[in-house]
Amino acid sequence: MLTFLGFAMVITFMYLIMTKRLSALIALILVPILFALFGGFSAKIGPMMLEGISKLAPTGVMLMFAILYFALMIDSGLFDPAVRKILKLVKGDPLKVSVGTAVLALVVSLDGDGATTYMICCAAMLPMYSRLGMSPRIMAGLIILAGGVMNMTPWGGPTARAASALHVDPSDIFVPMIPAMAFGVIAILAIAYMYGKRERARLGELHLPTDDIDHSEISVSQFPEARRPKLIYFNAALTAGLMVALIAGVLPLPVLFMIAFSIAMIVNYPCL
Template identity: 50%
Template sequence: MLTFLGISMVVVFTYLIMTKKLSPVNALTIVPIIFAIIGGFGSKLGEMMLEGLKVVAPSAALLLFAILFFGILIDAGLFDPLIKKMLQIVKGDPVKIAIGTAILASTVALDGDGTTTHMITISAMLPLYLRLGMNPLILAIISLLSLSVMSGMTPWGGPATRAITSLGLDANEFFIPLLPTMLGGLLTIIGIAYVLGRKERQRLGVIDIEYKRNHAGELPELAAAYEVAQTESLKRPKLIWINLLLTITVMVVLVMGVIPVPVLFLVGFVLASMINYPNIEQQKERLLAHAGNALTVVTLVFAAGIFTGIFSGTKMVDAIANSLVAIIPDSLGSFFPVVVALTSMPFTFVLSNDAYYFGVLPILAEAGAAYGVDPVEIARASILGQPVHFLSPLVASTLLLVGMVKTDIGELQRYGFKWAIICSLSITIIAILTGAITVL
């Protein structure tokens, strides 16, 4: 009975999200409540939901302050010198332009927001691609893959946050072992960028472009595109080194695990806002500017707490996992994290991240536990298919991306599937070799 009820709940939840009958927040809250009542758990609903909220509270705080922290630094122009210098260096060489795109997109994607990543990367680089006659799909797929790795693995990015929240994991324990995999993923993307850029170099050659500099020594034609994504009055060029030092310090403390990650980003956000915008009114304006994005994500996390609290409290997860274990051949038990990594590619392509991480992942984690696999390894394995996921039409930032490069989702998928699969397989192999996921 519990197995049937749990599977039905996941199916209904997935259907409602994929068909957009309900928003993710509404579906995460209403669907489990209805199924819990049907299963006769109405008297325990409050207790289960509160327990779920307690589990996700640290992840919600982490997301809130990480979004605000990186938002302040982007507003202040921390990445401006890197972008402008890159535009000057790459000039007319398609290989340099493609690699520069990968470095730029990966850097900006550290804030975990797909919309910001694509807006800055495409705005900065598209004029250069069009000027040289390079295929804009190269720009699109490099930006997409960079986002999938950097946002997919960082604990404040969407996929990792969902995995951590869904299984009630510690962010540091999840993230630190993935650092070599993230680095390997970045190198893979740079390698893909090199291959794509080399093909364009063979087709177009190296084009010598001369730009007349303005009185400030800038390249106005290229820099202007990036200026669209930024408000000049918010930038703090004189504080660039202080902001860089603050960012490095936060990252070092994060890796060392000296203090809880949510507290770290709270302190980082407070310092960043005080340093760059000492006026209280300015601080309020910056907070309000990023509040919409932060509130949307945090609300989603708390709604996920309701879903996971009921899913676990009713023991539906246990029942489904036991049924799943019964049909999985014992020979695959020792390779279960690898199975999760490989199946995450098709699963996350046809399912939204919400449906996969809140509906499917808990089941996989329970099944893995039967084979002695730590849930944190299942969580790490589950994000390795994100390069393929980001080609899905279910991803809002990808729809923005195709609009910015003036193509359609089908064209991007046809061009990018091969590279996305290569990227996913590459980071899966690296994760195995570095011990992020293990084969028992």
């Protein structure tokens, strides 16, 4: 009976969300309560909900501050030099464009937000695909492959959900997966190379009129006033330190991201 109720609950709130009858937030609050009442748990709903909140709170805090941290790093311009370098190197060679797309997607998807990754990668690379005559499906495929690997980070979602279900710290799941993620990155670059070689054979290497464009002003930050180019080295060191502390398990992940975000905010945007 509980299994039936569980699957029926998932199907119900997915249907309500996909048909846009309810927002995800409202559906995920009300539908489980209604099914709990239907299942005869009316007397236990309060304690059960509070117990669920207490178990999931650390994961929620970790996700929130991780997304805030990486969003801050993107807006401050930490990844701009890498993006500019990629765009400068690819030029009119389909092979370089394909590999550059994969590298860019891997870098940008570090924040675990798929929508941001697509917006940035499409804005940067799609015009180049159009000018060269390359298939945009290659770009879409490489971006989603990169997102699949980088989504294994604790702040990407699946790892956090697995940690919540197993009642362990997300780092206990994430750290052993790092070798598999590294292999996944290598595999994506190999696929990008294969696609690029095929497109190069089909189209040839072209010299575009825009090959000599100055890329110094290109940025993945959506807010020009938020960029902090003078703090790139500090932000890079802070991010590297955060990753080392995360892998070493110096502190629980929620605490690490709260501290890192607070330091980054104070240094990058000291004016309240």
